[in-house]
Amino acid sequence: GAGVSQSPSNKVTEKGKDVELRCDPISGHTALYWYRQSLGQGLEFLIYFQGNSAPDKSGLPSDRFSAERTGGSVSTLTIQRTQQEDSAVYLCASSRGSNQPQHFGDGTRLSIL
Amino acid sequence: EDQVTQSPEALRLQEGESSSLNCSYTVSGLRGLFWYRQDPGKGPEFLFTLYSAGEEKEKERLKATLTKKESFLHITAPKPEDSATYLCAVSGGSASKIIFGSGTRLSIRP
Numbered sequence: 001g002a003g004v005s006q007s008p009s010n011k012v013t014e015k016g017k018d019v020e021l022r023c024d025p026i027s028g029h030t031a032l033y034w035y036r037q038s039l040g041q042g043l044e045f046l047i048y049f050q051g052n053s054a055p056d057k058s059g060l061p062s063d064r065f066s067a068e069r070t071g072g073s074v075s076t077l078t079i080q081r082t083q084q085e086d087s088a089v090y091l092c093a094s095s096r097g098s099n100q101p102q103h104f105g106d107g108t109r110l111s112i113l
Numbered sequence: 114e115d116q117v118t119q120s121p122e123a124l125r126l127q128e129g130e131s132s133s134l135n136c137s138y139t140v141s142g143l144r145g146l147f148w149y150r151q152d153p154g155k156g157p158e159f160l161f162t163l164y165s166a167g168e169e170k171e172k173e174r175l176k177a178t179l180t181k182k183e184s185f186l187h188i189t190a191p192k193p194e195d196s197a198t199y200l201c202a203v204s205g206g207s208a209s210k211i212i213f214g215s216g217t218r219l220s221i222r223p
Contacts, residue, residue: 004156033211042200042215043157056210091156099144099204102211104156 002026006092006105014113015084021077021108025094032069033102034077035091036061043091049075050098079110087112115140115206119199119214126191126221134186134217136201143205146184148177151198151216160186160199191221 005024013019025032034046045059049069060066064082069075079086089109093102116139126132138146145164149157161170163179170177174195176187186199201214 035213043202043213045210045212048210059210093156098211101147101159101162102157102202103159104149106154106156 004105023092029094033093117214123218136184140205145204147202149200
């Protein structure tokens with residue numbers, strides 16, 4: 001499809017396990033963002049990639065969180081040693097540039113038991 | 114500190130009852146203000162971008178306006194299908210990230 005694709009759509013895992021969330025941005029979009037949204041809350045910025053520049057990691061809540069973007073396209077958000085407070089919807093967005101509208105995927109709903 | 118505040122948190126309207134949602138922002142050097150709509154279980158859907166004070170954009174029953182301190186999303190004669198959470202976001206200052214408000218949950222009763 002032409003939109004941002006995220007997988008899996010749902011993930012249930014046990015506390016302490018590692019998880020990987022995937023984002024396929026819109027082709028040609030140089031900017032890619034990860035956000036976290038807890039139930040009934042706004043979007044919490046996590047990390048931002050722009051082209052080949054060093055990513056802005058200022059929103060990552062702890063060193064258990066990391067992300068990479070390979071070949072300027074697909075991105076993976078990894079959470080190590082998951083905790084119950086990591087339960088949330090993780091949203092990915094891409095755009096043509098930093099001041100351009102973002103196009104969002106439908107998110108990965110992560111539940112930590 | 115760059116900040117975006119949306120009000121009200123929730124708004125219930127009767128079908129056909131027009132109203133406005135507010136987005137107040139504090140950012141040095143605004144580069145863009147964005148409005149999104151989010152339905153339950155979905156990612157935000159882009160509605161409008163506004164770049165400078167005085168600018169207006171319209172789409173169906175929605176109209177977005179921008180001043181130097183705030184933006185309004187006016188909804189005229191809303192229908193039940195307009196029920197959603199409306200998010201405002203700004204790009205500006207020295208930060209590379211876009212800052213989102215916490216949203217307004219709009220509910221339109223038939």
